[in-house]
Amino acid sequence: MATTSLAKRPVVVSGPSGTGKSTLLQRLFANHPQTFGFSVSHTTRTPRAGEVDGVNYHFVTREKFSSMVTQHEFIEWAEFSKNFYGTSIQAVKDVMQQDKMCILDIDMQGVQSVKKTDLNARFVFIAPPSTQVLEERLRGRGTETEASLQLRLETAQKELAYAEQPGAHDKIIVNDDLDTAYQQLEDFIFRNV
Numbered sequence: 001m002a003t004t005s006l007a008k009r010p011v012v013v014s015g016p017s018g019t020g021k022s023t024l025l026q027r028l029f030a031n032h033p034q035t036f037g038f039s040v041s042h043t044t045r046t047p048r049a050g051e052v053d054g055v056n057y058h059f060v061t062r063e064k065f066s067s068m069v070t071q072h073e074f075i076e077w078a079e080f081s082k083n084f085y086g087t088s089i090q091a092v093k094d095v096m097q098q099d100k101m102c103i104l105d106i107d108m109q110g111v112q113s114v115k116k117t118d119l120n121a122r123f124v125f126i127a128p129p130s131t132q133v134l135e136e137r138l139r140g141r142g143t144e145t146e147a148s149l150q151l152r153l154e155t156a157q158k159e160l161a162y163a164e165q166p167g168a169h170d171k172i173i174v175n176d177d178l179d180t181a182y183q184q185l186e187d188f189i190f191r192n193v
């Protein structure tokens with residue numbers, strides 16, 4: 001059955017900051033704890049309220065991050081909104097070793113890098129219903145300063161433009177109604193539709 005081979009392929013979730021990636025993925029992991037594993041990235045950004053080191057991210061200093069780059073510990077890494085983010089080889093291995101499907105939440109640069117690797121990933125883009133709604137969500141989340149919010153919105157335009165290129169992603173889901181978007185995400189992950 002098709003799901004057997006799908007089960008072996010990592011899924012890369014990307015989309016503008018504030019579009020709802022973490023919200024959708026939290027639900028996915030809560031609903032299927034034995035099926036999926038999250039690739040826990042390293043980042044130099046400060047933890048937000050409620051974020052747990054080693055769960056949401058490995059929060060590291062710039063020095064530590066640089067040394068990991070030098071030691072070739074990352075599959076990919078990128079600068080996003082004045083911080084560094086990277087997927088370590090170990091993070092993906094940790095999930096694979098548990099025999100779970102690996103889910104990566106990474107930015108557009110990460111998507112482009114992963115495409116050049118042998119991870120054989122599938123790519124899903126989570127789009128906001130509009131840029132206005134995106135801004136409302138980002139503001140509503142209450143995690144950004146005005147400057148970092150503006151930077152994230154600028155970057156969002158680039159991510160949206162990239163997503164319009166044919167073949168950039170295997171699936172685009174508009175996260176308007178959360179339940180509908182979640183169902184579409186499950187359909188893509190389990191049935192590739």
Ligand code: ADP
Nearest residue numbers: 017018019020021022023137141175176177178
């Ligand atoms: P991302 O991980 O893509 O940066 P989040 O998952 O943190 O985005 O979502 C940003 C904000 O939008 C959060 O406050 C979240 O509760 C809210 N949100 C996510 N999806 C929806 C939705 N479908 N409708 C309304 N609000 C949403």
Ligand code: 5GP
Nearest residue numbers: 017041077078080085086087105106107110
């Ligand atoms: P946030 O700071 O909101 O958690 O994440 C900002 C952006 O960084 C998001 O687009 C998220 O997908 C991306 N991101 C998180 N981890 C990684 C990573 O390991 N590599 C790359 N390239 N981007 C990442």
